[in-house]
Amino acid sequence: MPPRPHRRSVAVVGTGGIVSSSHLPALRAHADRVELVAAVDVDPGRLDAFRELAGGEVAGYGSMDDMLDAVRPDLVVVGTPPSLHREQTTAALKAGAWVLCEKPLCLSLAEYDAIAAAEESSGAYASVVFQHRYGSGAVHARELIVGGELGTPLVAHCQTTWHRDAAYYAVPWRGRWAFEGGGPTMGHGIHQYDLLLHLLGPWAEVRAMAARLVHDTESEDVSTALVRFRNGALATVVNSVLSPDEVSRIRVDCADGTIELTHLYGHRNDDWVYTPAPHVAPERAEAWRTPAADVPSSHTAQLGALLDAQDHGVRPPGSGPDARATLEFAAALYKAAFTGLPVLAGEIAPSDPFYQAMHGDHPHWAPKERA
Missing domain, CATH: 3.40.50.720 (NAD(P)-binding Rossmann-like Domain)
Structure with a gap:
């Protein structure tokens, strides 16, 4: 060496x-x-x-x-x-x-x-x-999915439901398009749906909604999306800062088994659960367990x-076209939410207003009335 x-x-x-x-x-x-x-x-x-x-x-x-x-x-x-x-x-x-x-x-x-x-x-x-891509649990899960060991990916759920109060948004740059680029879609849920994209591969189509329900911000405080992946799998993605019971969760249902990750700000091997389909032999399912070496997801x-x-x-992971795909997903979510139309991968070209800014030419929400 x-x-x-x-x-x-x-x-x-x-x-x-x-x-x-x-x-x-x-x-x-x-x-x-x-x-x-x-x-x-x-x-x-x-x-x-x-x-x-x-x-x-x-x-x-x-x-x-x-x-x-x-x-x-x-x-x-x-x-x-x-x-x-x-x-x-x-x-x-x-x-x-x-x-x-x-x-x-x-x-x-x-x-x-x-x-x-x-x-x-x-x-x-x-x-x-x-x-979150780098913990041993995520590395192992991706190997199983990409290698076909769990069968064809079919349905997935990605949830970042956190809670942020008014004091959090009192910091001047938070919740402002020009300073933060968006709300929980850009600043919070991006970690989880990046991991979802890492596990399932390229996305193909996004439909979405976004709203500002509580906080006095320019950007959203909740967003939801329906996603079709290139491999045919369908997924839901939820990004929220309105949720008293905070959790980060990813679930992927494949033909032969379900992977579920539940954590908050970081995961270890024990946070990953594998459930085999009824037709899967126990000895095969036992081999899905994450290896003993426990590397937490971390900086x-x-x-x-x-x-x-x-x-x-060589080019490091988390850079180049791979990382751009995650940012493109965020832009597609916002475009789908603000236009009400489905957005396809690769659709947002330099001439598109959503290429220049996550809100495109969508106007800011008006300040909330105070009692």
Whole structure:
């Protein structure tokens, strides 16, 4: 086995909750492969607090341009609000750094294609955080489905029913098309339906509805979709921030068995349940159980996969056309919801208003009347 390259230098952009709670532990878990050398934040107090939490000699910068000029990192982790992702990701790519960016990677298909162009000209790659693909349970489930062991996929359900209160949306950029790109379709449920697409493969057609039922936001607070996959399977997708009983769930019914995953923000092997059809022999069903090695879905697992790709100089998972398909699904859901028409895969071309923005030319919902 060839020797592993030197530790790669890493910079984080944005030092708020997700970077401190998820990316920093992931970097520490891979400390033999990476070295955190710089952090960027426009808030000096937050930056200082992060640097103290990170320990060591982590240089602090108030702007990304200053950091890239001084450090030239191998990898940039982007954890800022979504409206900044496209600009910051392309800046890192142009500096020759690979990127691991929080979801959504950007706010539209137009922005995604601009990132793809920056990849092509730089030779570096940008991955979006879809950590639920990387747990051992998800890897095993996909192998069983793709390999045909469970029979033909027939029916699926994808549910992200979470709860967010008014205080959550008091943050100025939340619930605004220009800053977040949408509501729970873009900011919450995207993790689950990305995993659904990862398990079932390309989608073919979407029909949908979206509404703002509670929160005083521009974007929706609930959406639902009916999906036809290229393999013929039919699915429902629900994205909500109105649900007191919070759960994340995926169920796939195949001809020979059902897979069901129930969790909230991350899964382990025990969260996956396999139910064989009556005609399936017990010894065959026993082989479906997830292997004993339990790798939770996490930023740590995805970072490891990205570093493996970087070691070999190949496109990392969670990037390129694969990640674009998930963003295209979101755009199709919004287009179907706002036009009332079915949307086919590949339909949203550069001339389509839903290529430029997730809301297309749909007007914002009016502010709610207050008692």
